[in-house]
Amino acid sequence: MLLLHGFPEFWYSWRHQLREFKSEYRVVALDLRGYGETDAPIHRENYKLDCLITDIKDILDSLGYSKCVLIGHDWGGMIAWLIAICYPEMVMKLIVINFPHPNVFTEYILRHPVQLFKSSHYYFFQIPWFPEFMFSINDFKALKHLFTSHSTGIGRKGCRLTTEDLEAYIYVFSQPGALSGPINHYRNIFSCLPLKHHMVTIPTLLLWGEKDAFMEVEMAEVTKIYVKNYFRLTILSEVSHWLQQEQPDIVNKLIWTFLKEETRKKD
Template sequence: MARLLHNLLLLTVGLTLKIRVMGYWSLIYGYCALCTGVALLKLGWNIILRPSTTFQWTVRETPPACLNDTSLGTHCYVRIKESGLRFHYVAAGERGKPLMLFLHGFPEFWFSWRHQLREFKSEFRVVAVDMRGYGESDLPSSTESYRLDYLVADIKDIVEYLGYNRCFLVGHDWGGIIAWLCAIHYPEMVTKLIVLNSPHPCVFTDYALHHPSQMLKSSYYFFFQLPYFPELMLSINDFKALKSLFTSRSTGISCKGRWLTTEDLEAYLHALSQPGALTGALNYFRNVFSVLPLSQSEVKSPVLLLWGERDAFLEQEMAEACRLYIRNHFRLNIISGASHWLQQDQPDIVNTLIWTFIKEGEGRKNYRNL
């Protein structure tokens, strides 16, 4: 009798868990289906109201002047023998000074670090990379080419081809994910890690699986798995959706004095309007479920995590949870009123906090490793 009751209890618990999981994923996929349906309705409505302009978009052939601003640095290229890909980057500061490497997020490119390139070139060799599939870097056509292990290997190879074996690594959004993984897999390469609005990958996975609110905020991950349709929705009406990401009240840059100028916005549209550019950027999401084996998930480098309080895509609670995976010094700063686009929204505060973090502990001169 006792054994029967025990088995019945186990069966009840098992069924409850399965029902909970099914309900959870039904909620997520139902929400994604709803969003896709709304997107289709909007598309149909636009076709009815503006049939001649809905499917129009302009490929920007001439880059705006701000992309050639010499105060930001010099445009350079490096071809990695292992992957065969050519990467574009903008570099400033004297060669031989410690390397500070910047990794951008979606849907950005090197230009998102313009305020930091000017700020840190006095004491660092600052390099802002166009990551694989972005800007003037090569855009592999295969979705498989954007696996996480390839993206991490790119950064290691770039650091080595720049003539360094260590760097101060700074990443935002997707660049933050890659920066975390670089620090985990190549701890000897990362002197200090600085991440903006991007939680440790394990924190994000665990939190999203247990908090529907975050999964709903990340529902676009599922939408982006669709072929062709996301590219269409992002480019119709001359990239209206992309413009909205940076300028709307809910998701855009919130600091009034830092709103993107018309020329700044054109810089983004120039990069993203090139043939294949949107597909390259979206292929990061289409490989987000690829598994990058982690023998350990702890980060040995000192870590600074900066977080915009008004991030529309990420729950703030994840920021503090990152502390569990840091073996070294960890500093978290949540910036009041700041949006997801932190380094552009509040550059003065971000730069000050980075300087403070860099100067903590051992001096910079100890890291002049070539």
């Protein structure tokens, strides 16, 4: 089981799932390229989506497996969708949290000003060095606000980040140059999408927090047209973007149900 985190996170965002699924799986929560202690090439070209996809393929090979259960959240969800499209033989089952099929995302953002506004950070991140500066000033105030504020933060009705949790995030992103790699992921996106070969043929579970401050819930509902296999969408009301951290018990239960049920391909 491979777990792909979002932005601005690292492997630690899957702490609840690492404990939960180790009873039946070898569970590996990665730091994506440029995050944490992974290699962090300087040039933005090193963070193109095809490089990120190849990273995951190489990691699976190095672990000695030909297939996996693939789970991705946010930006990690984007990569998970792309792996399922490009290397379907690698994925037994696909689970994505709060990110629609990439084609849905690109089409929706062009047609709906609300989503364009919610995704404004994609455009802000195209600016050299300034986004890194804004995240780091005032003792990483912007990063703390992202995780703790009423509008965007974790824990409306579920688990909140503890002081220790928040310190772990600040520690990772306060290392020299630690923000550039993560932000460089976004600096290539407009040259890579949309996809020509876009259908997913893997049994898929899409989990969605209804109160996501960054993604319109309608995108989740449209995603089903791009999955030519078993597809299940579960929308959790009053839950934020950070679903697997905010409601880990519910998320884990939904994942277990999906993993254990027989899934048949749609005719």
